[in-house]
Amino acid sequence: MPLISTHSKGVYVIGVTPFETNGAIDFASLDRVVDFYYAKGADGLTILGMMGEAPKLTQAESVEVTRRVLLRSETKPVVVGVSAPGLAALGELSKAVMDMGAAGVMVAPPSALRTDEQVINYYRNVVETLGPDVPVVLQDFPLATGVQISSSTLQTIFAAHPSIVMLKHEDWPGLQKVTDLRTAEAKGARRISILCGNAGLFLPEEMQRGADGAMTGFAFPEMMVDVVRLSQQGKYNEAHDLFDAYLPLMRYEQQPGLGLAVRKYVLEKRAAIACSAQRRPGLSLSETAKREIDRLLVRQEARLCSVRSSSAR
DSSP states (O other): OOOOOOOOOOEEEOOOOOBOSSSOOOOHHHHHHHHHHTTTOSEEEESSSSSGGGGGGHHHHHHHHHHHHHHTTSSSSSEEEESSSSSSHHHHHHHHHHTTTTTTEEOOTTTTOOOOHHHHHHHHHHHHHHOOOOOOOEEOOHHHHOOOOOOOHHHHHHOOHHHHHEEEEEESEEEOHHHHHHHHHHHTOOOOEEOOOOGGGGGHHHHTTTEEEEOOSSSHHHHHHHHHHHHHTTOOHHHHHHHHHHHHHHHHHHHHTTTTHHHHHHHTTSSSOOOOOSSSSSOOOOOOHHHHHHHHHHHHHHHHHHHHHHHHO
């Protein structure tokens, strides 16, 4: 299985972890949803992220989920989230998944970090723990972690550690970071792959600013695949038209605390997973919310028909 690098591009879907109603991992649905992501055009997967309910899994479950996804992915690259409060657990899981064939690991900063110096020291410790040969994705997600990392601090970290090859960019607002990093690269700084999160909510703008693709979850991964493809071809108007058709559902999914329930509900409706259950604790959708989502899906399909009709002219 190939390792990720500073030139990795495309769409790495953040995979959900399917559960049965009793909280057990649904491995049959895990196989099914992996197949679903690749059938919709995903270039790779990222598993055990925040929306993959990683904190609710035991270390042994995390290893088994990784083993199953790697087996199903064959030659496709799979990045594994290994963020943990302590470096010992992070190092243990990283070694296990890399030995199984993962393409790299993703590390978010712990929420206790406050200063630039603390952030820089943390990632130095991460690289020392993992060794220089493990490709690392730095997850910059201040809305979830509470850790603010400036463009200049990111550049300092990237310059010091060649094994950090990718930024999962999901600051909000954060488009300027993409511009800052690409401007620095043009002036001689080391290139870094930039894949973007936030459920793809700013994907067209991120692509125009120089991002390499998306690393996020959405129940319609084919949208992200096509937006990235069209953007890479310079067809920005077409990319925006397609993106706009999905925007109401993406907006609905952005409700804090409820987003994963929405995503899993739609994935169940698309037969990608058997059950939309989350492992406790987790919010569930009311019948009213389900009707709202169903309405959004009907309207989305109508807008897509219009976009397809316009593209065919």
